[in-house]
Amino acid sequence: MIPIYEILAVTSLSFLLYHYILLPLFFSPLSKIPSAHWSSAISARWINTLRLNGKTGISETLSAHRRLGPIVRLSPDELSVASLDGLRKIYSGGFEKDESYVQEFMNYGTPNLVSMLGNKEHGMQKRMLSHVYSKSYIQNSEDVRKIAEGLVERLLGVLNNEEEKNFDAYGINQAIGADFMSAYLFGLGNATDFMTDIEARRTITREHRTKFKRLPGEEQATAIVERFVMGLCQAAARTIEKEELSETGTRPVVYSQLSSQLAKPMSPSESKDLIIASEMFDHFVASIETSRISLTYMEWELSRHPELQRALRKELLTLSPPLIRGETTLPDPKSIDALPLLNAVLKEVLRLYPPSPATLTRVTPPNGTTIEGCFIPGNIVIGTAAQCMHQNADVFPEPQEFKPERWLVEDEEKRKEMNRWFWVFGSGGRMCIGSHYAIHMLKLSIAAIYSNFETEIMDDEGIEQEDAFLAGPVGEKLVLKFRAVA
Numbered sequence: 215m216i217p218i219y220e221i222l223a224v225t226s227l228s229f230l231l232y233h234y235i236l237l238p239l240f241f242s243p244l245s246k247i248p249s250a251h252w253s254s255a256i257s258a259r260w261i262n263t264l265r266l267n268g269k270t271g272i273s274e275t276l277s278a279h280r281r282l283g284p285i286v287r288l289s290p291d292e293l294s295v296a297s298l299d300g301l302r303k304i305y306s307g308g309f310e311k312d313e314s315y316v317q318e319f320m321n322y323g324t325p326n327l328v329s330m331l332g333n334k335e336h337g338m339q340k341r342m343l344s345h346v347y348s349k350s351y352i353q354n355s356e357d358v359r360k361i362a363e364g365l366v367e368r369l370l371g372v373l374n375n376e377e378e379k380n381f382d383a384y385g386i387n388q389a390i391g392a393d394f395m396s397a398y399l400f401g402l403g404n405a406t407d408f409m410t411d412i413e414a415r416r417t418i419t420r421e422h423r424t425k426f427k428r429l430p431g432e433e434q435a436t437a438i439v440e441r442f443v444m445g446l447c448q449a450a451a452r453t454i455e456k457e458e459l460s461e462t463g464t465r466p467v468v469y470s471q472l473s474s475q476l477a478k479p480m481s482p483s484e485s486k487d488l489i490i491a492s493e494m495f496d497h498f499v500a501s502i503e504t505s506r507i508s509l510t511y512m513e514w515e516l517s518r519h520p521e522l523q524r525a526l527r528k529e530l531l532t533l534s535p536p537l538i539r540g541e542t543t544l545p546d547p548k549s550i551d552a553l554p555l556l557n558a559v560l561k562e563v564l565r566l567y568p569p570s571p572a573t574l575t576r577v578t579p580p581n582g583t584t585i586e587g588c589f590i591p592g593n594i595v596i597g598t599a600a601q602c603m604h605q606n607a608d609v610f611p612e613p614q615e616f617k618p619e620r621w622l623v624e625d626e627e628k629r630k631e632m633n634r635w636f637w638v639f640g641s642g643g644r645m646c647i648g649s650h651y652a653i654h655m656l657k658l659s660i661a662a663i664y665s666n667f668e669t670e671i672m673d674d675e676g677i678e679q680e681d682a683f684l685a686g687p688v689g690e691k692l693v694l695k696f697r698a699v700a
């Protein structure tokens with residue numbers, strides 16, 4: 215007679231073999247989807263090891279798409295998709311976010327737009343803020359106009375002092391994102407002045423990096439940055455209370471919008487101050503990181519291509535009035551936005567160096583979905599990455615080359631097709647709320663810099679993009695020489 219423990223051992227082994235090897239490899243509805251790595255169908259070890267080492271796995275995922283097509287399996291229950299059908303189903307179909315967002319983006323122990331998982335509460339809070347982030351509001355706002363006047367003067371003043379010296383543009387680019395954003399959130403009079411106060415900028419960005427990258431000292435760093443942003447919120451609240459602005463001051467536009475919306479009945483029951491602070495915190499840091507990455511790669515490409523720099527300057531000088539230091543009024547934001555070459559340079563930089571290149575994950579709904587003809591069951595982690603959309607050679611020929619001229623083609627159908635694949639701000643209900651403000655400040659800053667200066671690369675070692683959720687240059691620097699143009 216066969217001993218009972220042997221029967222148990224064989225049964226357990228058969229179960230394990232079926233459940234962990236045969237089922238995912240041959241019988242799961244996902245088994246027809248090609249694996250990015252030989253082990254992906256049976257284990258999450260490959261992708262998790264990359265992530266545990268601080269990587270996103272984006273270059274490996276991109277190479278899998280190039281080899282295997284628009285839908286690939288990263289682990290037994292995680293897929294990457296790079297197609298328009300995927301975008302539509304996942305991001306416009308209301309698939310919810312997964313837990314990883316809560317851990318990464320919660321501030322003050324309170325959810326915000328980025329970290330909220332449920333679509334209902336998210337939709338409520340987004341509607342409260344959408345108006346002040348719409349393109350027409352930003353382009354017509356008196357506050358935005360005053361912010362632009364004050365900060366363009368500040369930026370040109372700093373660059374004038376640094377003229378002809380070797381200057382790390384990466385730092386000032388970080389400051390541009392902070393000063394422009396905090397002025398819109400909290401009012402110009404309460405905002406940061408990181409362009410001139412270098413020590414304050416270094417402290418806050420160092421502490422935020424420790425928090426975001428979960429480095430040793432994370433807890434203390436989180437407390438420092440949260441206290442800093444809470445201080446800005448309190449200053450904004452005092453400005454609203456006093457109801458008076460100085461000649462050069464502006465209203466705390468975003469802070470007061472959220473504050474007044476939350477004062478309405480039916481608002482969430484958590485502490486109003488914490489909800490606002492958590493939201494403001496995210497907008498502030500989203501702007502710092504993404505602006506410094508986008509501006510740095512724009513300046514790098516323009517410095518590598520002097521002829522393009524000259525063509526851009528020629529276009530910028532058509533602005534009326536020109537954005538030249540000493541002019542007291544700025545051109546209408548709509549006229550800056552409409553410049554074709556400036557637009558093409560920005561779009562090509564955002565395509566080639568998306569600040570957030572990695573997969574934005576969601577979870578399939580309980581009844582599953584069908585993407586690219588494949589049925590995918592419920593509760594599967596699924597997502598798309600800007601890098602994978604932007605590197606499609608059928609849509610963007612020679613996708614690894616910097617070619618702003620591709621955005622200037624006459625063929626309208628071709629431009630529409632590229633725009634459908636241009637996914638730097640995400641899409642659907644969770645698309646970036648700050649995209650119009652970001653485009654406004656990036657175009658304005660580049661227009662101000664290149665109307666007044668030419669730039670030359672002095673040291674670009676480590677300029678290649680890091681493999682990270684927010685991906686700046688590996689070397690964390692770009693040393694340029696700024697030379698005033700007559």
Ligand code: HEM
Nearest residue numbers: 327328497500501504574638639640644645646647648652
């Ligand atoms: C070049 C600049 C920027 C890029 C490339 C960028 C990119 C993105 C992307 C890809 C998402 C979608 C995330 C997802 O679906 O999981 C997002 C969301 C978001 N971004 Fe941005 N962003 C930029 C600037 C900004 C700025 C200036 C702000 C400040 C308001 C901001 C605030 C946010 C917020 C609050 C969300 C969450 C929106 C939601 O879930 O409803 N971003 N951003």
